[in-house]
Amino acid sequence: MSPRTLRTLQRTPVSQLKSVPARKVAGLRALGIESVLDLLTHYPRRYADRTNQVKIEALVEGQEAVVTADVVRSATRRLRNGRSMAEIVLHDDTARLTCTFFNQGWRAGTFSAGQTVTVFGKVGAYRGQLQMANPLIDLVGDLTGRIVPIYPQSGKANVNSVELFRFVSEALERAGPFADPVPLRALADLHLVDRTAAYHDVHVPEDLGAHQRARYRLAFDELLRLQLLLVRKKRLNASSSIGVVHYTAPGGLVARFVERLGFELTGAQRKAIREIASDLSLPHPMNRLLQGDVGSGKTVVAVAAMLYGVQGGHQGAFMVPTEVLAEQHYFLLSRLLETMSVPDTDRLSGERPLAVELLTSRTTSGERSRILAELANGQLDLIVGTHALLTGDVSFSSLGVVVVDEQHRFGVEQRAALAEKGQAEPDLLVMTATPIPRTAAMLVYGDLDHTTLDEMPPGRTPITTRLLGRGQESVAWKRVRSELDAGHQVYVVCPLVGGGAMEEEGFEEELDEVLDEEGGTEAGAADGRFAVDPAVERLPPRSAVEERERLAAGELQGYSVGLLHGQLPAKDKDGVMAKFRAGELQVLVATTVVEVGVDVSNATVIVIEDADRFGIAQLHQLRGRVGRGSAKSYCFLLADPVTELAAGRLEAMVRTENGFELAEADLDLRGGGTVLGARQKGRTDLKLASLRRHRELVVKARDVATAILDDDPELTDGRYRMLWDEVELFVTEEERQFLFRS
C-alpha cells in the first residue's frame, strides 16, 4: 500500500470506518469531525495513565487513579428528579469502591457480579465513603495497562471519549503509513519523529515521552505550514508591481515636517524613516511592521510615511483604534502641518494648503459628506480616523499610504478592507502599541517586514512603580497629593465605567477567544483587556464613576477631579480631555480610554486600581501615560492579586519598564494570548503549536520554510507540492484570501 497523504484522509468520510455507527455521524459532525483527517487531528486533551494502578485501600480523595477490581453488584436507581443512576460496587483484595454513573442507568445492565473491570477517574467521597462519579470503565483486557487518550468532547455531541478512541484506533490501523513531505534533512536536524509515528503516538502513546515527541512533530507541521504561507506571501508581495511608486527624494514635505518638530529625531527614528522611504520608492507595496516601546516616537515615523505619499500627489490614511486617539493625532497633525502646502495646478498660485481631516463615528453627517467628497476628488490629503474609515462609502482618489495604529485591536479583515480602498495597493505601515516578542511577531506578522525603534527619545525620566495592597493605598494618595501640590497632574484608572458596565463593546467576544485559546482551563490574561482569572472569589472591581465621587469627597478633596470614560457623550469627552490637557483639571479618573497614546507631559502619577484585572500590555500602555516630561513619575498598582498569573504580571511590571522585556515576560506567563487575537481568528490550524511551549520551534519552522522556498519558490517539486497542498488543506479559505488578496 502506498503511503497515505493527508489529502486522501480528508477525502475519506468517517462514516467509512466500520467502528463508526451511522447514528454517531451527526454527533461527530457536531464536534467538527467529518473526514478521517478531522478525526485524526481531533487531538486528545490529555492522557490517563493506566499503567499506574492503585489498590482501592490506597486511594486518595481528590486524585485520579486507575483501579482494577471485581464487580460485587450493579444496580440502577431512580433519583427523585426522575433521572436514573447506575451504581456499580467494586471490590479488590483490599477494599470496596462505589462507582456512580449519573444519567446512565443503562450501564448497570452491562456489568454483572464477578466480572473484572478497570475504572479510571477522580476519587471523590460521598457520605464518608470513597467513590468515583462517572469514571471511565472497561472490561479488563480492553484498555488496561495503557496510556489512554482523553478527548475533548462537547456534551451535545453524544460521542464519548471511549468511542472516539475506538474510531481513532480503526482510522490509524487503516490509514498508515503516512506520506511525509517534510524534507528528511529537517526531520533529522530537528529530531522529529516521522508522521506515521506522530499520528499514532499522539493518540496511542506507549509512554508519555512518545506523546510528547508526537506532539512536537505535529506542532512543527502546523508551524511549518503557516510559515510557508507567510514567507511565500511576503515574497510574492515583493515581486508584485501593482503598488504606488512614491516620490521620496530628500527636501520635500517630510524634511519640512521634521524641521518644525522642535526636537531631533532619534537615530532609530531616522533609520526607520529611511527604511520606509526606500520601500515607498519601489513599485511593489510596502507591508511593514513598526515596533517600538511606548513613547519611542512611532507617531512621527508614521506621519513621515504618510507625507511621502502626499508629496507625490497621493493620500494618506491614519487609522487608530479609539476616538480619543484619533482626535489627538488629528490635532497633532493639524498643528504640525499647518502652513504646509501641496501642488495644485487648478490654482493660480500653483499650490494649496495641505488638507487634513478627522473622520470618526462622531463626525456629523453634513461634515461627513463633505469629507467623503473631498477624499474622493483628491482635495483631502490626509485623513485620521477610527473604524469609520472602513465603511463602504469611503473612497479615495488616490490612496497612497495607510498607517494602522494597531494597538492589538484591528483585525485582519479590517486592514484588508482599508487596503482595498486604493486603485493600486497602497503601502501599509502597521504599528503595535507595545512591543511583541520576536517569535510572536514571526507568527502574527510573519508576512511583513519589520522595523524596530530600539531607542527612546532623550529626556524621559524613569518611572517608579509600586504594587500596593488594599491596606496600603494611602501611600499612593499621599504621593498623589504632593505631586498635585507641586503643580503636576494625575491619572486614576479603573476597570469599570460604573454600574458594572465594561468599557468597550466587543469585550465579551474577546474574552471567549482568550478562553478558547487557553482551552478554558487556565487563567488567560486578555492582553489588550482585562485579565481573566475565572472562578476566583474577590471584591468587585471599582468603577470610574464611583471612584471619582469617592476620591473627590475623600482622599482628593479640594482638588479638581474629572471623569472620562467611553460612555460619556462625545462633547463631554472632548471637554474633559481638553480641560485636562490645559491643566484645568488636576486629576483624571478614567477607564482604559486613556490607555492609548494620550499625551499630557505634566502628568506624573498614574494610579491603576484593580491592577490585577489588566493584562501586561495594557498596564504597560497605561504606565506609559506618565514619565513624559522631565519630572520624576510614579505608577501605583493597587491590587491584591489572587492568582499566580496575576501576581506574575504585576511583579513583571514592578521589575522592568522595558516593553520588550515585558512582552517576553507576558509570553512566558501565558503564551500567545491576544497577541494573536483578531489576526488569529480562523487560524484553526494551530491546534497543538503554542507560543509558550514552542518558541524555538517557531523560529525553526521559519528557517525550514525559508530554505524550502529558496530551493523551490513555486513549490512545484513533488514533495514540496504535497506540502503546499497541505497548506491549502489546513489553512482556511478566509485566511488564504486575506494573505493572497492581491
Ligand code: ADP
Ligand atoms: P509612541 O511610540 O508611544 O506612539 P509617541 O509617538 O506618542 O510615542 O511619542 C511620545 C512622545 O515623544 C511625544 O510627545 C512625541 O512628541 C515625543 N517625541 C517623539 N520623538 C521624539 C524625539 N526624537 N525627541 C524628543 N521627543 C520625541
Ligand code: MG
Ligand atoms: Mg502611539
